[in-house]
Amino acid sequence: MDFMTLNIWPMLIALPFMFLGMFVSGRLRSKFHKYAKIRLQNGMTGREIAERMLEYYGIYDVKVTSVSGTLTDHYNPMTKTVNLSHDVYNGANAAAAAVAAHECGHAVQHATNYAPLNLRSKLVPLQNASGMIMNIVIMLAFVGGYALYRAVPVEAIIWVMIATNGILFLFSAVTLPVEFDASKRALVWIEKNGIVTQKELVMSKDALKWAAMTYVVAALSALASLVYWVLQLLGNRD
Numbered sequence: 001m002d003f004m005t006l007n008i009w010p011m012l013i014a015l016p017f018m019f020l021g022m023f024v025s026g027r028l029r030s031k032f033h034k035y036a037k038i039r040l041q042n043g044m045t046g047r048e049i050a051e052r053m054l055e056y057y058g059i060y061d062v063k064v065t066s067v068s069g070t071l072t073d074h075y076n077p078m079t080k081t082v083n084l085s086h087d088v089y090n091g092a093n094a095a096a097a098a099v100a101a102h103e104c105g106h107a108v109q110h111a112t113n114y115a116p117l118n119l120r121s122k123l124v125p126l127q128n129a130s131g132m133i134m135n136i137v138i139m140l141a142f143v144g145g146y147a148l149y150r151a152v153p154v155e156a157i158i159w160v161m162i163a164t165n166g167i168l169f170l171f172s173a174v175t176l177p178v179e180f181d182a183s184k185r186a187l188v189w190i191e192k193n194g195i196v197t198q199k200e201l202v203m204s205k206d207a208l209k210w211a212a213m214t215y216v217v218a219a220l221s222a223l224a225s226l227v228y229w230v231l232q233l234l235g236n237r238d
Helices: 005-033 046-056 084-091 094-111 117-142 146-152 152-194 197-236
Strands: 063-067 074-076 081-085
Touching: 005 197, 046 063, 046 074, 046 081, 046 094, 063 084, 063 117, 074 094, 081 084, 081 094, 084 146, 094 146, 094 152, 094 197, 117 146, 117 152, 152 197
Parallel strands: 063 081
Antiparallel strands: 074 081
16 A cells, blocks of 8 residues: 555545535525424424433433524433523424433433443543544644655554554444434324424434434445555555
8 A cells, every 4th residue: 555545545535424414404494494483383492301301211311402503403422411402492383492402312311321332422532532643643644744654664553544444433333323212202202292294204304314314324434444444454464
């Protein structure tokens, strides 16, 4: 493996997934914008739905807050907060209902000691460190280039990339069941408790489907990068 291979091919592999990710994100925003125009029949906001779902499951130590940004909704297990973006927190539509219930689904996972969520939480420090190490190697390859090869054996560099990409893929893979399970819990709850009509439920499912696709694309991208470096290792040994 030469200098150009180390720098160019990983970027070329990432490009299709970058464009795919942009397409999925665009569809998600488009769906959210479309459904935001259709008011829920019961008029409940995302905040009200989140609070009702938490109460239903007997979770009283989790707070529902509003955060800045668009589609920045997330559950923080460290602070026990369901953080909803402004449009979801104040929105009274099928998309807001789905997202609010989805984030509460994570709170339910936390309260019930859901194994994949626990594993993902434990992987966060490793994932952050792996991303940092990988970026440093890539930066050194661009800046140092040939000097990096003279200082460090090529196979050692490949092993570092395999290890970091392996952890990133593991994190992405574990994230999938966590996200799909939260969406399933959300959709079952909002239908069972009459939060949405059948027509609104279809819109909620569609919104969460495109949200889930962003995680699928991330996992596929991580897998492709990992496979690339494994193949480089095998090729370097020939």
